[in-house]
Amino acid sequence: MKVLFVEDEPVLMQEMLQYFGTQGHLCESATTYFRAVDKVTSFDYDLIVLDLRLPDGSGLHLIPHIKKKTYNTGLIILTANNTLNDKLEGFKHGADDYLTKPFYVEELNARINAVYNRKTLNNQHxxxxxxxxxxxxxxxxxxxxxxxxxxxxxxxxxxxxxxxxxxxxxxxxxxxxxxxxxxxxxxxxxxxxxxxxxxxxxxxxxxxxxxxxxxxxxxxxxxxx
Incomplete structure (x- = not known):
């Protein structure tokens, strides 16, 4: 699976890249909104893990760029606020799942696999x-x-x-x-x-x-x- 992680926290980014690299995934990263825009418009990904709070823009504004490129890309949003409004906004823009910080990478892995199986493999293993x-x-x-x-x-x-x-x-x-x-x-x-x-x-x-x-x-x- 080819995964793009959009996250500005260095420690969390390193933890995700290291963990999911050991799971056999091809991992790419972007730490800013504009770097993420460049990534999603230039390359294809099976799944994107997207932080909503980026230093130079909102992750929500990135979602239209993702959907314009391909509707098959799975999307999981990360939010530091466990609020209903954040979740509803994410789903309204086209997110497939969400996860509230802090979280265990093992749980993110389970959610990534579930979204990938549902969207790309149509639940056919x-x-x-x-x-x-x-x-x-x-x-x-x-x-x-x-x-x-x-x-x-x-x-x-x-x-x-x-x-x-x-x-x-x-x-x-x-x-x-x-x-x-x-x-x-x-x-x-x-x-x-x-x-x-x-x-x-x-x-x-x-x-x-x-x-x-x-x-x-x-x-x-x-x-x-």
Whole structure:
């Protein structure tokens, strides 16, 4: 999961980045309103954790920028005030959940997973295609019940393709989602090719079908059937 944390408290930001990094998520950060605007308008995220009180603006004003980019991005707001008005304003603007400070990162993790499962995975923890089953909770892949070993990057690539099946995905969008917003194009484009080649071989070895095809000059396309 690619997550953007918008928070101006250094200690809390560091705690979230460290914890969620160990959970296997790709974490990005913004400590100001205007930095967050730049992030959400330039890049895509699966989920955004947004503090309402930022030093240079209100987090509520950031929500329209998020919704304009994509309606699929999950949004959890953080507020220091446990007031009904803050909660109602957040939900009115399009937030999926809220959490009052102070909080435990474990609770935030549970809420992040719940929003992601509901909005992105449609509460389906298993994604199936052509005899394959990808378990998004266990992060495992099987073919007709037989385990298929994937590396971490191969799993991330496959899930990303499954969530964007039958769409042409550019190399840039793949690299940003898997390696982060500040990827080095030359290095990561080579890495994309290596990981994709290995993933395609593993899928074809079991099913005899190449589910990922190159669309020359544009990127790659995943066929679920």
């Amino acid at each position: 298993t994604k199936t295609f052509g005899g394959f089953a990808l378990d998004t909770q266990m992060k495992t892949l099987s073919f007709n019940g037989e385990q298929v070993t994937l590396t971490k990057k191969e799993y991330q690539l496959l899930l990303y393709f499954l969530l964007n099946a039958d769409r042409v995905m550019s190399k840039s969008s793949i690299a940003e989602h898997i390696w982060g917003d500040h990827f080095d194009e030359s290095d990561n484009f080579d890495a994309i090719y290596v990981h994709l080649t290995n993933l395609r071989k593993k899928l074809a070895r079991h099913s005899g079908i190449d589910h990922i095809v190159t669309v020359y000059g544009l990127g790659y396309k995943f066929f679920s059937e």
